[in-house]
Amino acid sequence: MNSFDNVSVVKKANVYFGGKVTSRAVLFPNGEKKTLGIMMPGEYEFGTEDKEIMEIMAGELDVMLPGGENWITVKGGQSFEVAANSKFKLVVKELADYCCSYIK
Amino acid sequence: MNSFDNVSVVKKANVYFGGKVTSRAVLFPNGEKKTLGIMMPGEYEFGTEDKEIMEIMAGELDVMLPGGENWITVKGGQSFEVAANSKFKLVVKELADYCCSYIK
Numbered sequence A, B: 001m002n003s004f005d006n007v008s009v010v011k012k013a014n015v016y017f018g019g020k021v022t023s024r025a026v027l028f029p030n031g032e033k034k035t036l037g038i039m040m041p042g043e044y045e046f047g048t049e050d051k052e053i054m055e056i057m058a059g060e061l062d063v064m065l066p067g068g069e070n071w072i073t074v075k076g077g078q079s080f081e082v083a084a085n086s087k088f089k090l091v092v093k094e095l096a097d098y099c100c101s102y103i104k
Helices: none
Strands: A003-010 A014-016 A021-027 A033-039 A042-047 A051-064 A072-075 A078-082 A087-103 B003-010 B014-016 B021-027 B033-039 B042-047 B051-064 B072-075 B078-082 B087-103
Touching: A072 A078, B072 B078
Parallel strands: none
Antiparallel strands: A003 A021, A003 B003, A014 A021, A021 A033, A033 A087, A042 A087, A051 A072, A051 A078, A051 A087, B003 B021, B014 B021, B021 B033, B033 B087, B042 B087, B051 B072, B051 B078, B051 B087
Protein backbone atom coordinates (compact mmCIF):
# COMPACT_ATOMS: atom_id res chain seq x y z
CA MET A 1 0.00 0.00 0.00
CA ASN A 2 1.81 3.08 -1.25
CA SER A 3 -0.82 5.62 -0.27
CA PHE A 4 -3.70 6.06 2.13
CA ASP A 5 -6.83 6.90 0.16
CA ASN A 6 -10.08 8.62 1.10
CA VAL A 7 -8.54 10.02 4.29
CA SER A 8 -8.28 13.37 6.04
CA VAL A 9 -4.88 14.89 6.77
CA VAL A 10 -4.41 17.48 9.49
CA LYS A 11 -2.53 20.37 7.90
CA LYS A 12 -0.38 21.45 10.83
CA ALA A 13 2.51 19.23 11.84
CA ASN A 14 3.09 17.84 15.31
CA VAL A 15 6.55 19.01 16.38
CA TYR A 16 8.58 17.31 19.13
CA PHE A 17 12.15 17.62 20.39
CA GLY A 18 12.73 20.98 18.73
CA GLY A 19 11.64 19.64 15.35
CA LYS A 20 13.92 16.60 15.34
CA VAL A 21 10.72 14.53 15.39
CA THR A 22 7.72 15.71 13.35
CA SER A 23 4.55 14.03 12.20
CA ARG A 24 1.18 14.62 10.60
CA ALA A 25 -2.08 12.96 11.54
CA VAL A 26 -4.03 10.89 9.01
CA LEU A 27 -7.67 10.17 9.90
CA PHE A 28 -9.57 7.25 8.33
CA PRO A 29 -13.30 7.03 7.60
CA ASN A 30 -13.67 4.27 10.23
CA GLY A 31 -12.24 6.52 12.96
CA GLU A 32 -8.80 4.97 12.88
CA LYS A 33 -5.81 7.30 13.27
CA LYS A 34 -2.23 7.05 12.07
CA THR A 35 0.65 9.49 12.00
CA LEU A 36 3.26 9.75 9.28
CA GLY A 37 6.49 11.13 10.67
CA ILE A 38 10.19 11.76 10.42
CA MET A 39 12.78 11.29 13.16
CA MET A 40 16.22 12.80 12.74
CA PRO A 41 19.14 10.93 14.31
CA GLY A 42 19.07 11.36 18.10
CA GLU A 43 17.83 9.87 21.36
CA TYR A 44 14.20 10.13 22.36
CA GLU A 45 11.75 8.90 24.95
CA PHE A 46 8.06 8.68 24.08
CA GLY A 47 4.95 7.88 26.07
CA THR A 48 1.95 6.05 24.68
CA GLU A 49 -1.73 6.37 25.47
CA ASP A 50 -3.08 3.84 22.97
CA LYS A 51 -1.25 0.75 21.85
CA GLU A 52 1.00 1.72 18.97
CA ILE A 53 2.35 -0.15 15.97
CA MET A 54 5.42 1.62 14.62
CA GLU A 55 6.28 0.77 11.03
CA ILE A 56 9.73 2.00 10.06
CA MET A 57 9.54 2.62 6.32
CA ALA A 58 13.13 3.80 5.98
CA GLY A 59 16.09 4.40 8.28
CA GLU A 60 17.49 2.57 11.27
CA LEU A 61 17.01 2.82 15.02
CA ASP A 62 17.38 0.92 18.26
CA VAL A 63 14.34 0.61 20.50
CA MET A 64 14.10 -0.20 24.21
CA LEU A 65 10.55 -1.42 24.75
CA PRO A 66 8.68 -0.91 28.03
CA GLY A 67 10.06 -3.35 30.58
CA GLY A 68 12.68 -4.48 28.10
CA GLU A 69 16.26 -5.28 28.98
CA ASN A 70 17.89 -5.13 25.56
CA TRP A 71 18.01 -2.68 22.71
CA ILE A 72 16.43 -4.06 19.54
CA THR A 73 17.59 -2.86 16.13
CA VAL A 74 14.79 -1.96 13.72
CA LYS A 75 15.43 -1.15 10.05
CA GLY A 76 13.39 0.10 7.12
CA GLY A 77 10.67 -2.44 6.33
CA GLN A 78 10.37 -3.62 9.95
CA SER A 79 7.84 -2.79 12.67
CA PHE A 80 7.47 -2.96 16.43
CA GLU A 81 4.57 -2.71 18.88
CA VAL A 82 4.37 -0.70 22.07
CA ALA A 83 1.77 -1.34 24.78
CA ALA A 84 -0.71 1.37 25.78
CA ASN A 85 0.12 3.72 28.65
CA SER A 86 3.82 2.99 28.63
CA LYS A 87 7.15 4.57 27.74
CA PHE A 88 9.76 3.53 25.24
CA LYS A 89 13.17 4.83 24.21
CA LEU A 90 14.61 5.20 20.74
CA VAL A 91 18.09 5.81 19.45
CA VAL A 92 17.64 6.84 15.84
CA LYS A 93 20.85 6.09 13.96
CA GLU A 94 19.70 6.92 10.44
CA LEU A 95 16.85 9.28 9.49
CA ALA A 96 13.66 7.33 10.11
CA ASP A 97 10.51 7.67 7.99
CA TYR A 98 7.72 6.05 9.97
CA CYS A 99 4.02 5.29 10.11
CA CYS A 100 2.50 4.95 13.58
CA SER A 101 -0.89 3.25 14.01
CA TYR A 102 -2.90 3.87 17.16
CA ILE A 103 -4.88 0.84 18.27
CA LYS A 104 -7.92 1.46 20.49
CA MET B 1 -9.24 24.87 6.80
CA ASN B 2 -7.55 22.69 9.40
CA SER B 3 -7.49 19.47 7.43
CA PHE B 4 -7.62 18.21 3.86
CA ASP B 5 -10.51 15.80 3.52
CA ASN B 6 -11.21 13.01 1.03
CA VAL B 7 -7.60 12.99 -0.15
CA SER B 8 -4.87 10.43 -0.74
CA VAL B 9 -1.58 10.69 1.11
CA VAL B 10 1.58 9.05 -0.20
CA LYS B 11 3.04 7.06 2.68
CA LYS B 12 6.73 7.54 2.02
CA ALA B 13 8.26 10.92 2.72
CA ASN B 14 10.20 12.99 0.24
CA VAL B 15 13.59 13.65 1.84
CA TYR B 16 15.90 16.49 0.77
CA PHE B 17 19.10 17.98 2.13
CA GLY B 18 19.89 14.99 4.32
CA GLY B 19 16.48 15.13 5.96
CA LYS B 20 16.60 18.81 6.89
CA VAL B 21 13.69 19.25 4.47
CA THR B 22 11.01 16.55 4.30
CA SER B 23 7.52 16.47 2.87
CA ARG B 24 4.61 14.22 2.03
CA ALA B 25 2.40 14.42 -1.04
CA VAL B 26 -1.36 14.97 -0.71
CA LEU B 27 -3.44 14.17 -3.80
CA PHE B 28 -6.90 15.66 -4.31
CA PRO B 29 -9.85 14.11 -6.17
CA ASN B 30 -9.64 16.83 -8.85
CA GLY B 31 -6.01 15.91 -9.60
CA GLU B 32 -4.53 18.78 -7.63
CA LYS B 33 -1.36 18.08 -5.65
CA LYS B 34 0.05 19.68 -2.52
CA THR B 35 2.91 18.75 -0.23
CA LEU B 36 2.98 19.20 3.54
CA GLY B 37 6.52 19.61 4.78
CA ILE B 38 9.01 20.63 7.41
CA MET B 39 12.18 22.65 6.90
CA MET B 40 14.77 22.74 9.65
CA PRO B 41 16.83 25.93 10.01
CA GLY B 42 19.37 26.16 7.19
CA GLU B 43 19.98 27.49 3.69
CA TYR B 44 18.42 25.83 0.67
CA GLU B 45 17.96 26.31 -3.04
CA PHE B 46 14.96 24.75 -4.78
CA GLY B 47 13.89 24.45 -8.38
CA THR B 48 10.28 24.51 -9.53
CA GLU B 49 8.58 22.76 -12.42
CA ASP B 50 5.03 23.98 -11.80
CA LYS B 51 4.14 27.34 -10.34
CA GLU B 52 4.18 26.97 -6.55
CA ILE B 53 2.31 28.68 -3.75
CA MET B 54 4.20 28.22 -0.49
CA GLU B 55 2.10 28.76 2.62
CA ILE B 56 4.22 29.01 5.75
CA MET B 57 1.99 27.74 8.56
CA ALA B 58 4.59 28.21 11.30
CA GLY B 59 8.19 29.36 11.52
CA GLU B 60 10.19 32.10 9.85
CA LEU B 61 12.37 32.28 6.76
CA ASP B 62 13.84 34.68 4.23
CA VAL B 63 13.19 34.00 0.56
CA MET B 64 15.03 35.23 -2.53
CA LEU B 65 12.56 34.88 -5.39
CA PRO B 66 13.67 34.19 -8.98
CA GLY B 67 15.10 37.36 -10.42
CA GLY B 68 14.70 39.08 -7.06
CA GLU B 69 17.21 41.51 -5.60
CA ASN B 70 16.15 41.50 -1.97
CA TRP B 71 15.48 38.87 0.66
CA ILE B 72 11.86 38.89 1.81
CA THR B 73 10.98 37.74 5.32
CA VAL B 74 8.05 35.32 5.54
CA LYS B 75 6.49 34.28 8.84
CA GLY B 76 3.89 31.78 9.95
CA GLY B 77 0.52 32.71 8.40
CA GLN B 78 2.11 34.22 5.29
CA SER B 79 2.59 32.86 1.77
CA PHE B 80 4.65 33.48 -1.33
CA GLU B 81 4.47 32.42 -4.97
CA VAL B 82 7.24 31.09 -7.17
CA ALA B 83 7.01 30.98 -10.97
CA ALA B 84 7.23 27.69 -12.85
CA ASN B 85 10.62 26.47 -14.10
CA SER B 86 12.64 28.72 -11.84
CA LYS B 87 14.92 28.62 -8.81
CA PHE B 88 14.55 30.24 -5.43
CA LYS B 89 16.63 30.40 -2.28
CA LEU B 90 15.50 30.11 1.32
CA VAL B 91 17.18 30.87 4.61
CA VAL B 92 15.05 29.15 7.23
CA LYS B 93 15.56 30.89 10.55
CA GLU B 94 12.96 29.06 12.62
CA LEU B 95 11.58 25.55 11.93
CA ALA B 96 9.08 26.00 9.11
CA ASP B 97 5.87 23.98 8.75
CA TYR B 98 4.65 24.53 5.22
CA CYS B 99 2.05 23.61 2.64
CA CYS B 100 3.11 23.84 -1.00
CA SER B 101 0.48 23.94 -3.74
CA TYR B 102 1.48 23.06 -7.31
CA ILE B 103 -0.40 25.06 -9.92
CA LYS B 104 -0.64 23.58 -13.42
